[in-house]
Amino acid sequence: MKTLLLSLLLVSSSALAGNSQYVNPFIGTSNFGATHPGAQYPNALASLSPFNVAFGDALNKFEKDAAWNSRVYIHENRYLTGFSHLNLSGVGCPEAGVMLLMPTTGKLNLNAREYGSTYSDEQASPGYYTSQLDKYQVKAELTSTLRTGLSRFTFPAGQSHILLNLGLGLTNETGASLKVVSEREVEGSRMLGTFCYNPEDVRPVYFVARFSKAAAEFGAWKKMPKYQNVEADWISYNDSIKPYAGYRQTLSGDDIGAWFSFNTEAHEAIEVKLGISFVSIENARANLDAEQPGFDFAKTRQAAVNAWDKLLDRVEVEGTETNKTLFYTALYHSLIHPNILQDVNGDYPLMGQQGVGNSKQNRYTIYSLWDTNRNLHPLLSLLYPELQSDMLNSAVAMAKESGWLPKWELYGMETQVMVGDPATPMLADSYLRGIRDFDIQSAYQAMIRAAEQRQHNLLRPENNDYLDLGYVPVDDEGPYDGSVSTSLEYYLADFNLSQLAGALGKTADQQKYLSRAMNYRKLFDASTGMLRPKNRQGQWLTPYDPELGRNFEPAPGYIEGNAWNYRFYVPHDTPGLINLLGGESAFVQELDATFETGNFDMANEPDITYPFLYNYVAGQSARTSLRASELIASHYGNHPAGLPGNDDTGTMSAWLAFAMMGIYPVSPGLMDYALFNPSFDKVTLKLNQDYYPGKTLVIEKGKPKARSDTQAEFNQGPLARPFLSHQSLVQGGHLIIQ
Template sequence: MIMKNIAFLSLIMFLSTSVFSQEPATLVNPFIGTTNYGATYPGAVVPHGMVSVVPFNVTPHKGNEYSNTNSWCSNPYVYNNKWMTGFTHVNLSGVGCPDLGSIIVMPTTGELNVDVNEYGTTISNEKAIPGCYSTKLDRYNIKAEVTATTRSGLSRFTFPEGKANILLDLGHGLTNESGAHIKRVSENEIEGYKLLGTFCYNSHAVMPVYFVVRIKRDNMESGYWKFQNKLPGARHNWSSTSDTYKLYTKYNKELSGEKIGTYFSFDAHEGEQVEVQVGVSYVSIDNARENLDAEQTNLSFEQIKQNAFDYWNTELKVVEVEGGTKDDKVMFYTALYHLLLHPNILQDVNGQYPAMESNAILNVDNEERYTVFSLWDTYRTVHPLMSLLYPDKQLNMVRSMVDMYKESGWLPKWEIYGRESHVMEGDPALVVIADTYRRGLTDFDVETAYEAMLKHANTIEDNFIRHDNEFYLKEHYIPFVKDYDNSVSQALELYVADYNLSLMAGAMGDKATQKKAYQRSLGYRKYFDKDYNLLRPVTEDGKYMEGFDPVQGENFQPVHGFHEGTSWQYSFAVPHDVKGLMRQMGGKNKFVQQLNKCFKDSLFDMSNEPDMAYPFLFNYASGSEWRTQKQVHDCIRRYYKNSPDGLPGNDDTGTLSAWLIYSMMGIYPVCPGDMNYTLSSPVFDKITIHLNKDIYNKEQIVIEAQRRSADDIYIKEIKINDRPYNRYFISHKDLIENGNVKFKLGSSPK
């Protein structure tokens, strides 16, 4: 563990000394979020890349002091684990369920051993920058460096003298699916596919990933392996490195199975560098090869590494920050880096991609087809932020979502590589589409999108997204029943979706839907129990659920009415009607008292999406805005830092990182669809947002803060374009058109 800590301190020293070349990619620390269940990874990837090359170190090893992961894990890498078994090439960042983490390449030395329980090694001297990761494989004295393009990965292994091996393991990973196929194409090339899916244990969400692996070396021995138990007393005529792995040293045609792999062995000279190329596709093996050839031919490792770094640098330059500490800048740009990991490019270089919920192969021209839409998480922060910072990308994401409807009949909810996983509650696609449209990003098939929104809201039988919709449409709430414990959290998500449907209906001139959807969005009042001043599950006959405990649900206890949270963690999650909730609670003072109790008594959970807007809600109670400034800064300092445990929980494909970006800039969209940002005091002295001029017709937004010390977090004065401004909300339109916000800050709220 000492070597790991030294390596991490070296990384921080590197970041601190280069901080200030002012190239934002030098300020990214990819190790942030790799412990404390942040579920991020430090591996090589480019923005929205299909491929990421990541050290895989979560394989359990009984009795191994270097492996601390002997339980369920949703990410391929955990910082405090030291035992690794290879580099994966398809991965998810920040998610709460395991999947992908597959196509594992591992270099070794010495006699060939293909047993994953035996060939692992400790690692040291880890380094990571955007687009590149490197480490030392201690057991083998191998230096491993990896980089990536959009659809391919490249590894460079520096070997000591002696026998060397490169293993391709298709039998392990994070996916809940098993099964793979491999075929030797030539002396140094393998092709095949691996089955992925069952994300969050949904048996429907299954898909293949196709690959081509090419070793840039000649004169190698190669073969396959397959897991197979030996029967007691049986005679066998194959060679084996253990009791369970059968080696195929002569057979070199094709092999299929659940725990299979291939190896390449050769005699290395001291310091010999061998590169391994991996191309990936979700369409076909031929496309995987085409992707690899198109993105790596005639490029060296160093050129690909530099291209990846430059790509990140260009994307991160959209926001320029000045002031704050070095750690503040690293936290900010790492959050922006995490924002751009998902959704992912799905189409191959020839434009082909797998259609949503079918076996069809379609083609997209002159735009990107995206996948991995964790919409329950991302509708709150990621997509509104993408609309501001990267509106061209956001438009393509919405086009992808609408195309998914055209292909499958439904908008996505939690889509992964063309399959719907049905994870979490609500109807979040409606929120993303309406919010994007209202921000002026209308260059998509709006008519079809609205058609899809109406289908989601109004279909009663066989509704793919809103199950048991008949009762909800009639009564405007979801009843608690004995075997259904997420009724309130499901309804709360539908209220936000219906609020956005109402807004969209208004824009489309559909006044009847506008009125009905808005009325449904206020159904949360049915759950409000004045005895607790909280939301409480309600049965089908309209009575409150008996045995209610408002703190039940902490630490993933079984909970009635709420998904992965307590009533306290959901009762303020009515972002579209905060003033109405305030009236339900008995007015402004009681609302503030109840909200303040949530923070004071540790009833708030920063890692739980419904809670994320809580610190900003004091702005709705005039005279208490200082509490928002206090709580936002407290959350930044308490839950975020420049270290592996620097996220409060699962990043959820960039959702927690997007919260940090907004909060450090001093603006926040409490309710997507509502075009008002609420204001808080920024961390930095100056933030310059470089706008997409083709879409917003403006060059930049500048947010400035005048302060005497870092303790000055309380707003004394706000000016917009040097004119006094006495509100704590500003519309998206005004922020862009006026373009300059200045805060004068002090050290006390008075």
């Protein structure tokens, strides 16, 4: 079994030189991690992934984990129906996974259930994926650029085909259009949207695909409706597929595609490049012409490797090969989303409206901010401030266009998924860390609107009650509202607004929002030690079960968790919570109980800071090192199930990256990193001197001492507490943790 796994994960090292050689793209492709092993360029709009989540029963069995597919690829599944060109990584609702290319041989078959194939000899590395399609003995190889993908299919001798399927995909939306332009080119669009079943977000993505060889024959197909009862005026679909050989007009429908047929010699390779755009077919063609003017697979692949090495080499670590793989794969996953949205000419779809904008900077999309404001954006701020700067500018531009900062933004559409006001912590925290080359005054006004508007507030729909009561009441709460959870997110946003106001010299605002942020005490129930739901009359929710929600069942007051998961979720005021819980000893006892009773959830965001809270208690910081190392060993690994669950657009991976370096940002808006035992003997961060004064920061594991807490020294001076501020850290120097 080990030999088989190694054969799957081994990658040709001919193109790899830097730290990209340690990345294993198969990590997270099982255990609902929702990553994919496909060809990915850093922060790219396009990506090419094997699509193996359709027709698992075609193998006469139901595939493992196939019940809920928010992912284009599941490692246990072995039936492939093509390679998709627009994909999400680590997302909990199905979307994208569209524009599938599939190579076949022999008699032309346009039924995806039938033309799918098992596959073998699977390998992946940054910017590259390959496998052998068993049914056809075709070798498939994939690579990509920012806005385009390149596939190379090596065929046996005989009749060969390349199919473009616009019906299959993860998206809940249907509808597509295509036109065969010539024997070498096809163009069209595919509808996307209804993410997490939100009916408001619908948008087309446009494409142009070009072939390295002219097809001997070509055509389009359409899955046909069959009228079962004309008088009743209803229809049902069967598997009747109508081909249109040589068709050169526009074809539209819910389930359509095109084919290109070739007479191939043995080992003949045909390449297909496909460019995408969210603005127009013309822009998709321009993206393709600019990023792939010719067909050069080796050059395109090497460019992707070079781009990954440029970013991954920002950190150098000394340790075991396994730890290097875990760490650099975590950085890799942290650098997929947000991704660029604009075309090579700067065009992008406006946020929340029809029309096209244009930007000289990179315009980003995929803001899963309920997840990523906690650690992914602080990680980018530390290691890649130039990327974070563009992401901040994009978020502010979204507010100017739509009136609101993003919450869970997708391809210029606001999906309104999850609760809280997470853009405020993301923007404020970044500004406080020293990234200030964005329009902070416009950002501040957008934050104030979210904090103050009572009615029709897109970011804080519960704001009216929150402003009147100091908390969101449990009255009239829906199954996915989470009154306590929502309140806690508002408190954190207000704290960040307070900190930002202070930095901007707005003293009155600073005090106002700090006072609001401390209203979490209104939800603290001394009898249970929990942050407990209250109604509008100020009465506690009764009956009350703090463990309800442990298995993601609806729990009044909490979203995606139970009371234990949210028990310490006031990261902006942990010392105040310690006092409420009865002091340091009681705090440590209850924190221990969270882990020991199975009420800590590594796979979800509200409690992922809890391992680092021991640092707030003198003499107990060694427990942070213990908890962090235990969680890494239990939930992360160099195998497909090597993430604790859904990566949430890189959040779980960002947690691992920080945890392995021995530093963790305790809260957005607070500049302290908790310090604890790193996983490496030595970590060297190469700081961006356009943003930070230091050149390098070295984090080194010191020799252990017979003490019960963590000792650290920075630039030869001992630290009184196991914390170091961001402002000190980016001065550069030498941090020793022992």
